[in-house]
Amino acid sequence: MNPNVGSADRVIRIIVGLGLVSLFFILEGAARWLGVIGVVLIATAVINFCPLYKVLGLSTTGSKAGH
Numbered sequence: 001m002n003p004n005v006g007s008a009d010r011v012i013r014i015i016v017g018l019g020l021v022s023l024f025f026i027l028e029g030a031a032r033w034l035g036v037i038g039v040v041l042i043a044t045a046v047i048n049f050c051p052l053y054k055v056l057g058l059s060t061t062g063s064k065a066g067h
Contacts, residue, residue: 005053005061009045010048016038017039020035022035048061
């Protein structure tokens with residue numbers, strides 16, 4: 001797995017991910033499960049790899065690592 005998530009992308013993913021995870025604790029009913037999406041964003045930021053980026057041939061690392 002070559003890294004395909006750059007540093008700015010990582011920061012955005014962590015911030016948005018934490019916001020979504022907080023929805024799990026704030027919302028009620030089925031809508032609270034939207035917070036689980038935040039876990040995915042945080043995980044992809046931590047491992048520097050996004051499977052969707054790989055499929056689409058994208059990379060935000062600033063290098064050709066994702067291509």
